[in-house]
Amino acid sequence: MTTVAAYAAPAAKAPLERTTIERREVGEHDILIDIKFAGICHSDIHQAREGWGEAIFPMVPGHEIAGVVSEVGSGVTRFRVGDRVGVGCMVDSCRECDNCRAGLEQYCLNGATMTYNGIGRDGLPTQGGYARTIVVDENYVVRIPEGLSLDEAAPLLCAGITTYSPLRHWNAGPGKKVAVVGLGGLGHLAVKIAHALGAEVTVLSQSLRKKDDGLKLGADHYYATADPATFENLRGSLDLIVSTVSAPLDLGAYLSLLKTDGALVNVGAPEEPVSLNLFSVIGGRKTLAGSSIGGIRETQEMLDFCAEHGIGAEIELIGAAEINEAYERVLNSDVRYRFVIDTATI
Template sequence: MTTVAAYAAPAAKAPLERTTIERRAVREFDVLIDIKFAGICHSDIHQVQEGWGEAIFPMVPGHEIAGIVSEVGPGVTRYKVGDRVGVGCMVDSCRECDNCKAGQEQYCVKGNVQTYNGIGKDGEPTYGGYSQKIVVDENFVVRIPDGLSLDVAAPLLCAGITLYSPLKRWNAGPGKKVAILGMGGLGHMGVKIAHALGAEVTVLSQSLRKKDDGLRLGADHYYATSDPKTFQELQATFDLIVSTVSAPLDFNAYLTLLKAEGVLVNVGAPEEPISLNLFSVIGGGKTLAGSMIGGIPETQEMLDFCAAHGIGSEIELIEASEVNTAYERVQSSDVRYRFVIDTATI
């Protein structure tokens, strides 16, 4: 085992603090990664605060991990020392169910092993990317193309795939009108990816405060959802709406913005339940759907796509000691658009 420095929450809702954790010895099919950068996802905050239910503490958050391979097990064939790699939201799955065999490990019937706040097959808790090193089975590691800097690539391991997967699944592209609901860490990636796919892109945001950014990143249109006229003007406009908002919304209102047989797919994960009038989907044959990250093959596809189109996250690089301030700023929407920890400062 290896002792490494990390930042952890010792208890629910407690500030993160510097500590040390143990990483397992490299097994036959394992890859040891020197973590260079770790993104801060809103999911990290939800879990530290137990917003999604009881959690495991101490907790080392972080599932947007970019680094360099420093050791491989004797059975590893996919990676070698020096490779640029990433780790996202999961580090194992059953590998036997139909979903796993189809490359959709995120929907593992038996439940995948989360990168942090999870229990591995060895019965030990998992610790995430706010640390200096991590050991992961090679099957849950992805390659970061040379065209992507590691710092702006780190958030792609969650934010990037979370938007890429539904945009691809529901055929965002030329001739399609796509709305991205929310202009934050997830939403700004949706704008970039939908634009690169060739769709006509609209941002729906609470205010026009980030309009210049939205247009710069690839949006064709930008509307404030706080203005009632927006819902009148855009009625029956979109083929696809991707909601990145992690707070309850009036989905009945947003469903009116879809064309007949349009899709509103939710990737945000509110802590509270929503209310829905089913006539909002019955009328117009509309679909209210969900999507959760992506499988390992699709995550690699996303990274290759982003490298080919010059897409990285818009980041604010911070030192590890600033993580608690960063959490506060994320909760007040004061980041453009993803905090990334320089793990050399841990």
């Protein structure tokens, strides 16, 4: 085991603090990554504060990891020392179920091993990217193309793939009208990606406060959901809605915006249950769906796509001592659009 510096939540809802953690030695198929940057995802806050249920403490959050390979195991074939790499929300899966074999490791039928707040094959809790290094099996690591800077690439490992996957699955592209609910860490990347895919993109946000940003990012239209006229004017006009917000929505109102056979896909996960009148989906043969991250192949595809189209996250780079302040700012929607930790400051 190797001791490394990290920032951890010692208990639920407790401020994160500098500490040390143990990383396993590099095994035959492992790579050691010197973490350069780690994004702050709203999921980190949900889990560090047990908003999604009981969690494992002390907890080192962070599943938007960008860094450089510093050591490889004897059996590693995909990477070598010096490679620019990323790690997202999972670091292992069973590798044997139908989903794993299909490249859908994120939906592993036996449960994927999450990058943090999970239990690894060694029976020990996993710890995430708010740290100086991490050891990961090569099969759960992706290559970051040279066209992407590591700091702007880090949020792509969660926010990027979380929005890319449903956009691809539901065929966003030319001739499709796609709406993104919320212009935050996930939403701003959803707009960029949907635009690059060739879709006509609408942002649905509570207010018009970020309208100029949304249009610069690639949106064709921008509407305030606080205005009841929005739901009247857009009724029955959209093919796909991707909701990135983690607050409960009036699902019936948003479903009313869809064309026949349209889909409302949720990638934000509220802590509270939501309700639905089923007539909202019966009328118009509409789909209410959810989507997680992507598999390893799709995550690499997403990174290559983003490099090709010049898509990186809009970031605010912070030092590790600012993590707790950043959490509060995320909760107050006071970030444009993703905090990224410079891990050299840990």
